[in-house]
Amino acid sequence: MHDLAPLTALGSSAPQRDTIGPVTITENPDRALASVAARLGQDAACTKALASVLGTSAPDVAQCVQGPALGAFWMAQHCWIVDGPYDLDDPQTDLAARLKAELGDMASVTDQSGAWVRFDVHGDGLGALFERLCNLDMARMTDGTARRTMIDHLGCFVLSHRGGNTVYGPRSSAQSLHHALITAARSAF
C-alpha cells in the first residue's frame, strides 16, 4: 500500500457538495474508469465479453448501463468507458488491468481514472439546469442515456440514470466545470 494521498479534482481531500435550490451537485472522486475499444474485427466478441464482465449487456449507442459491480457507457463505435469503484487500498486490482486480463486481445484497454472529474447532480428541475448548460434535449435524456456534449467550451459526458444526472468533464478543468454548474444553477433557481 503506497502512502501518496489523493486529491480530488477540485483540489481538496474531501469531495465538494453544493445544494442550490432543488438541486444538489456532488463531486464524486471515488470512481475508476477505463476505456475499452474493440480491436479490429473483434467487435462482436468484445461486446459479448464486455457484457460478461459487466454482468449486463454492453451499452448500445448513446447508452449507459449499470451491472452488479461495474457500469459502462458508450463512447464511440465499439468503444466504451467502464466505471467502477476506485480501490485506494489495492491498486493491484485496478480496473484497467482487470479488464485487460478479461478481454485480452479482443480490446485495447486504457486507464482513464485520472482523466475525468465526476459530478453527480440530483434533485428536481434538472431540465431547467441542463438547458442552460448544454444542447442536449433533456426530455429525451431518458434513464440510461449517455451523451457527449459541450458545457461552457468543455467536452463532457452527461449520463442520465435513475439517481439523476452524472457529468464527466476533463479533470484539469474541474474548477471551471464546477463554476459553470453552480452559476447555471443559481441562474435557473
Add this chain to the structure above:
Amino acid sequence: MNRLPTGGQIDRTTRLRFTFDGLPYYGHAGDTLASALLANGVRLMGRSFKYHRPRGVLSAGSEEPNALVQLRKGGRQEPNTRATVAELFDGLDAASQNAWPGLKLDALAINDRLSNFLTAGFYYKTFMWPAAFWEKLYEPIIRRAAGLGAITTDADPDGYDRGFLHCDLLIIGAGPAGLAAALTAGRAGACVILADEDFCMGGRLNVETHALGDQSGADWAAGVVAELASLPNVRLLARTTVLGAFDHGIYAAVERVADHLGQPEQGKPRQILWRIYSGRAVLCAGAIERPIAFANNDRPGIMLAGAMRAYVNRWAVTPAQTVAVFTNNDDGHRTARDLMAQGVDVAAIIDTRADAPACDGVQVMAGAQVVDSSGRLGLKSITVRQANGQEHRLSIGALGVSGGWNPNVALSSHQRGRPEWDDAIAAFVPGGALPQGMQVAGAALGQFSTQGALAAGAGAAIQALSDLGKTAQAPDLPMAEDGEVRITPFWHVGGTKARAWLDFQNDVTVKDVTLAHQEGFRSVEHLKRYTTLGMATDQGKTSNMGGLAVMAELTGQSIAQTGTTMFRPPYTPVALGALAGRSVGRDFRPTRLTPSHAWAVEQGAVFVEAGMWLRAQYFPRTGETGWRQSVDREVRATRGSVGVCDVTTLGKIDVQGRDAAAFLNRIYCNGFAKLAVGRVRYGLMLREDGIAMDDGTAARLADDHFVVTTTTANAVAVFRHMEFARQCLWPDMDVQLISTTEAWAQFAVAGPQSRALLQKIVDSEFDLSNDGFPFMACGEITVCSGCPARLFRISFSGELAYEIAVPTRYGDALMRRLMDAGREFDVTPYGTEALGVMRIEKGHAAGNELNGQTTALNLGMGRMVSDKKDSIGAVLSRREGLQEENGLRMVGFMPTSPQDRVIAGAHLLEKGAALRAANDLGYVTSACYSPTLDSYIAIGFLKAGDTRLGDVLRAASPLTGHDTEVTVVSPHFVDPDGGRLRA
C-alpha cells in the same frame, strides 16, 4: 393629462415613479416608457440622427425609429432603447440622447438649416482637400456629431446566460395566429414553444377593440395563455424576441429576464440567449404599419394610426386631445372610430382615396392629402389639400397616419426566402424558399382579418404536426372580425419642395431618393447604401417600403420589379452581452490546472497562460527582485543538481493495436516500426504539405502499445489528425487511440542528481542504473511502495533527466514527496521560463520554431524524413521550394558582447547592411539569457545557416530598439555531444 379616465390594460392602482431628462413623472404597471410619457403630455422624446429634428413616437412597438432614449446610469447605461418597448418600472431613469445641450434646444439642429447642402451622399463629394485634413478636422467633427446614444465604457455589471431549447413546434408571435397555433399544437400534446417580444401575449388582440366571440380580444388571449401555461408540453416565452432563423430549424431568441426591473435579482441573468432547435416553426409575427410621406411629416405627434389606437386601447392614453387621421385604406378609419369611442375629438379623416367610405361621427375628406404640418417641437396643425385642390389648416395635436400594413416577413427571409409582391394588399408577403420547416400564418402572410389569422394559425399547426407524424385537431375558434383589406396604394404626397421623410431616424427624404435616382444609384442596394435608407436601428421596418415605392415610381418599374433589400438577423437589435452569455471575463474560456497547481500556489509561483492551461512560470524566492533572478537560479540549480517541473500539459495519446507500430511509422516522418519495447524515440510529424506539424516522443510499452506525446499547443490537432489517418486513410489497420493527457500527472525530474532523487521514490525492485534504465528507456513501475507509475528517461533540458507519471489524483502528493526526498539535493522546482531557457540552451525546437512555416530541413532535421517508407508529408516536403540549399536553417546566435541582449523576433542582416527588406537573411525565433553560459543566446532561422557558423551578423530589432552583433553558432549551446543525457 392625456390619460383617459377608463380602459386600458394598466394597473391604475400601482403608481410607478420615473424620470425623463431629470424630470419626475408617474405611470402605471403595464405602461411602456412611451405610453407613460404620452400620458404625461410629453411628445418630444428624441432627435433624429442627421438633422437633429425633434421627434416623438411613431409606433407602439419594436419598429420604433424615433423615440430612442438612454436608460439607467453607470455600467448599466443602455443607449438607443426604444421607449415604445421599455417596460415601466419604479425608479426608471431615462434620458434623451443625440441632443446638446438639451432636447428642446439642440445646437446641432443647425444641420436642419443646412439640409440643402447635406443631401444624400454629400460627403463623398467633398472634404477631400487637403488630404490630411480628413482625419484631423472633418472626420472628428463628423464623428462627434454622429452616433446616437452613449455608453460609459464601464464593464456591464449584469450577467447573461445562454441556453438550449428543443421543441416540435416553435411559434413566433403570440397574436391571434400564434395563439391559435399554440392552442392547436399544445392540445395535441406536441412540445411547443411560443415566443413573443411583448411582456403581455396577445399581439394586436390587446390593442384592438373587436370581439372574439363574446369576449374582448385581450380577454380571449388571456384565457388561451392561461390554458397554454397549464400544459406541461407548452413553454411560454414572453419578453422574448426571436432574432434569427438559422440553418436546419435552429432559431436564436433573447429572453429579457430582468429588463423590466431596476436590476436583476442576485445571481440571475439580465437576459438569456436561447438557441432553439425546432422540428417545425410557424411565423406569426404580424404586420407593421407604414407611414405616408408628406412635407414635414416627422413632427412629434405624427404617428402611425395603428399605434395611436394601440395607445388609446391598451394604455388608455391619447397623444392629444384633438387628432386627425391620414390614410389610404380602411384600417385608418378604425383608428378614428376607436378614438372617438374613447371620447377623443377626431377632427377629420383625410383619405387619399376618392372613393373613401364614410365614417360615422367624423368628416371623411375623400381624395384629400396632408400637404404640410407645423409646430416646432410638436404638431400644432396640418395643411390639407382637398380633392378640389383647396387647402386649409386643421389645428390638431396628433395625426395618425396609415399607408397600409406590411406583413412582417423578416424571419421568413433570413435564409433564401425573398418576399413577393401581393397586389391585393399592396405589400410584400413571404416568398421564395422559406427556412427549412417554417410556415407563415396570419398577418405575417397577409391574412389581415382576425378570423383569417386564427384559422391560419390553427391550420399551420396541424400541417406542421402532420409533417412530424403527429395529428392535431383545430380547436373551436371564436367568431371574429373578418373584414377585407381595402387599400389604394399611396406612398407620398407630391408637388412640394419641402422635405417629406421616409426614414425618420436617418433623415432620408423623398428628395434624397430622387437624387439617388438622378445619380444612378437605382438598385435597391445602391439606394440603401447611398442614402442610408433603412440602415437605422429599426432597419427600415417603417421606411424601406416607402423608399422602394418612390424609387419604383422614378424608374417606371413596378415595386415587385424593384425588389427589397436583404433582411438580416437580428430581427431587433440585441445586447452583445446576451450573445456572449457566461463566457466573459475570467470565464471567457475554461482554465486547465495542472496536478501540482495547489502546491505551486503555496510556493508563491507566478503563473502564465499556456493555451487553456495555467502553468507555473517561475517560483520567486524571498529576496529575488526580478523574474530573471528566479529563472537563472532555477536553471543553475537544475543543471547543478536537480529540478522538477510539472509537464502534465504535454499531450499524451495512448496508441494500441496490432498495427500500432506500422501506424506510427506513417504518422511520423522518421522510422518507428523497429522501436524496441521499453524504449522511447523522438518523432517528428509533418503535415501532408511537408511542413513540420508537431514533435514529441513515442514510448513503446508493449508490442501493441505506445504512448505518444505531443506539444501542449497541438494536442487536440494531433489527435484529430491521427484519428483522420486511422479512420479515413487506413481504416483496416488495427489501431485504437485515446487521449490520456489528463489521466497522468507527469513531472520532469532533471539534473545530475535526478537519478539519485528518483531512487528514493521509485520502488526498489526497479533498476534505475544507467545500464538498467538507459537514456530513452521507458517502463511501467511503482513508486512510494506500490503506486503505479510510468517512467521515461527523456530530457528536454539536456541533463540526465526523467519524466515520471502517476495517476493524476496522486500528482500533488508526488510533487510534495519529490520535494521532501530531494531536500538533500537542494531540489528546485522550475517553471516554464527555466524550461524554456534550458531548451534554448540545448537547441531544441519548440513552438516558436515549429511555427507552421518550417520544414524538417529548416529545423536541421532534414535527414529524419525517411524516403524508405510512405509517411504523411514526406512527398510534398521534397518540393523544390522546400529543399533550397540557400534556404533557412536553424542555428544558434551568441552576441559578440555576452551581455548584449538578442531579441526574439529580430531580423538577421549582414554586418553593416542597411535596414532594408532586401538585406533580410532570416530571423531570431527564441532568445534568452543563459545563466549557464553567462551570456544572452538565441536560436533562429538563417539563410544557408548551416554554412555560416562563425560568421558575425547583425540581429536588428528596430521595433524594440535593439541591434546586436551576433556570431552564428550551433544551436546546441550546452553539451552538444549529449554526454550528460547519457550519464
Add this chain to the structure above:
Amino acid sequence: MRYSGFKILKEALSGHKGWTPAWRNPDPKSHYDIVIIGGGGHGLATAHYLASKFSQCNVAVLEKGWIGGGNVGRNTTIIRSNYLLDGNEPFYEFSLKLWEGLEQDLNYNAMVSQRGILNLIHSDAQRDAFIRRGNGMILHGAGAELLSADQVRREYPFLNFDDARFPIKGGLAQRRGGTVRHDAVAWGYARAADSRGVDIIQNCEVTGFHIENGTCVGVETTRGYIGAGKVGVAVAGNSSRVMAQAGMRLPIESHVLQAFVTEGLKPVLPGVITFGAGHFYCSQSDKGGLVFGGDIDGYNSYAQRGNLPVIEDVAEGGMALFPGLGRVRLLRMWGGVMDMSMDGSPIIDRTHIDGLYFNGGWCYGGFKATPASGWCFAHLLATDTPHDVAKAYRFDRFRRGRMIDEKGMGAQPNLH
C-alpha cells in the same frame, strides 16, 4: 463632372438639378480590348488603373448584379499593411500607399481614415511573433510600433486589463492603418473608370468563356457574346465557379465570413483593435456603429449568411476584450463569401489559357488589397508581366513549394 465643396454649394442653391449619374449605364459593345469579369472593388480598380495608368480605355467591366454588391460592400472596411511574410508585405504596403492618395486620384471621398490599427498581445510567444512581424514591417518601410500593456491602457483604457482570462501584455500598432468607407471605394473607382471611357455593365452575368485553340477570345453573357482581346477574372468568392467554366480547378475554397455592426454610439473606439486571444476585431464607423468580425464559419459555403456558433464566439471575444459592450446592441449581421486559398494568400496570374487572367484567393483580406490588386492586375493585363510587388502571387507556388502562409496553417483553407 468634378466633385467639390463648391459644386455642392452651387447645386444646393439651384435645387440639385445638375447632378448627373456617377457612371453611365451603357449597353455592351461587341468587342473590347480587355474585359474584366466582376464589378467589385478589385475589378473596378483594375479598370481604373488600366485606363489611368496603362492607357487601356477600351475596357468593359461585367457585373452579374449591381456593382459593389460582393465583398467590397460587405466587409469590415479595414486597411493595413502589417503582414509578416516577404511575399505579402510589399504588396500590402503598396496598397496602403495607394489608399493614402486615393481620394485625390479618384476625386471621390472614400473617407480613408488612418486612425491606426492595434493587434493585441496576450502571451510571450505572441510577442516574439509580433516583434518579428513588426521588424519586417519596418524593414519594408511600412512602420510599426510595439506598445507595452501600459501604453495600450493609455490609449484604450476601457479594455479588460483587470479581469481577463488572457491578460493584455501589449500590442503591435500600425498608425497608418485604419478604415475606409467601403461602398465609396466601389463607386469611386467606377466613376473614375467610367469617366475615362470604361463601360461598366451591370446585370450582365458571364455564362461561359469562348476559347479557341487554347486562347480565350471572348465571353458568353446573359447580355450576349462579348469578344475580348484579354479577359481578366476578378470575382473573389465565386472564383471556383467562374473558372470552372474555363475548365480550371483552383487551390481555393469558398467560405462564409460574417460581419457585424452595432447601433450607433457616440465615439468610443479611436482605431481598429484586434483581440489576440480570441476571434474579434472591431472599429467604429463614422456613423457611430461598432463594426466587428471574427473567424469564418469554417465550412464551404456560397450562402451569404452564417450560423450561431460563430456569432456567439465573436460576441464572447468582444465581451472578453471590452466588457463595456454588454449593453451595446448588435444591429445587423451579414455574410460574405471568401475565396479561401490554400495558403491564405492571393493569386494574380496568367492562366494556362492564353488571354485569360486570374485575380482571386483574397481570403478575408481582399478589401485592404483593392488598390494594389487593381494596379497589379492592370499591370499584368497590360504588360503580360507580373508587377514587382505581386510576383509571388503565382498559381505554381503550390506545386513548387513556395507557399505564402502567414498563419502557418498549411493546405487547410478554413484555418487561414
Add this chain to the structure above:
Amino acid sequence: MIINHPLLGPCDAQEFTYLGDARLIDRPDGMAGDAEDAFYHYAYLRDNPAGEHRELWFHEQGDRSWLVVTRNTVTHQITSVELARDVARKQGRGV
C-alpha cells in the same frame, strides 16, 4: 446546422470540426513514381462546387468519428451522412 449522425442522430454542427472535400480520403501512394504530382493535386486542388459537396467532418465533441457529409453549399441542405471509415473501406482503402 444539424448533422444527422449515422449513429447518434441529429447533432449540432458546432460539435464538429470541419476538414473539407471528402476526396482527402483518397490519399495517393507516397512511394509511386508520380507521387509529387498526385500529392499536389490531392493536397491543393479540392472540390469547391456551388451545390452538392461531399465533405469530411470530425465529431470532436462527440464520438470522435469522421463523417462524410453530403451538403449543398448554397442552401446548406444535408442529404446524406456516412461514417467516413465505411466510405473509405468502400473506396478500397485498407491498411
